[in-house]
Amino acid sequence: MRLQNKIAIITGAASGIGAEIARRFVQEGAKVVIADLNIEGATQLAGELGEGCMARKHDVSDEASWKALITETLAAHSRLDVLVNCAGIMIPGDIETTSFELFNSIMSVNLGGVFLGCQNAVEAMKTNEEGGAIVNISSTSALRCPTWVTAYGTSKAAVLTLTRAVAVHCATNEYKIRCNAVAPGAALTPMVQNLLDHDPDPETALAAIVSQHPLGRLATPADVANAALYLASDESSYVTGTVIPVDGGAAAA
């Protein structure tokens, strides 16, 4: 049990990768707060995962929502050990087709949400005797950005810089809080399925995505969850300020 009795908040946990991270963490003994805009999905998963897990309606881009989430978590469990910033949105667009309004809304969730999450988690964890771990879900598009997701890739690249800054700040202030990121390749979650559903030729589009991953398949949510588990657990106690690509070699190709 690598997360025995650890208290973890996972944002975006009602669906896809976040939901799989929640399942994996519970298998390893954690008590998980499933925080998502989609409260129906979050409540359903909390029911599936059983006692110790709770669902909260949460908007990562809203500062007041973070304050409420942390307050409720501390009221229920007295401490916070792990935060996984997984909530994210992907809306396609290149530099010519992305309006400034769309750019700002993507940045507000994918980067602003992670910024607020780190800020609130550091505040909650810095007095925790055993410290804590923050895991930010970036993307392989942070390392190699396809032009059709310009705002998305930019937000995910900024998450890596934020991750390093939070990690070094916490280390130099002796807070015992580690902060790392995972950069997944494409996984067939509702986010990617939605893209394919809007493509005139989904089969060819899927094959094109697969071909960008040298290992010849998409990521599974479990692949990403295993990396998040490592970074959240004491097995990575000397690892901070870094990123683990889980992308079948996509960023290296």
Ligand code: NAI
């Ligand atoms: P998904 O669309 O299946 O799940 C995203 C979840 O985030 C949903 O439950 C949604 O309700 C929630 N969410 C969206 N905006 C929110 C907000 N403002 N506040 C709180 N919750 C919000 O997506 P998926 O694929 O599971 O993605 C999870 C993370 O992994 C995202 O950050 C995504 O960018 C990242 N990622 C996904 C990849 C993929 O191919 N699926 C590849 C690389 C990174």
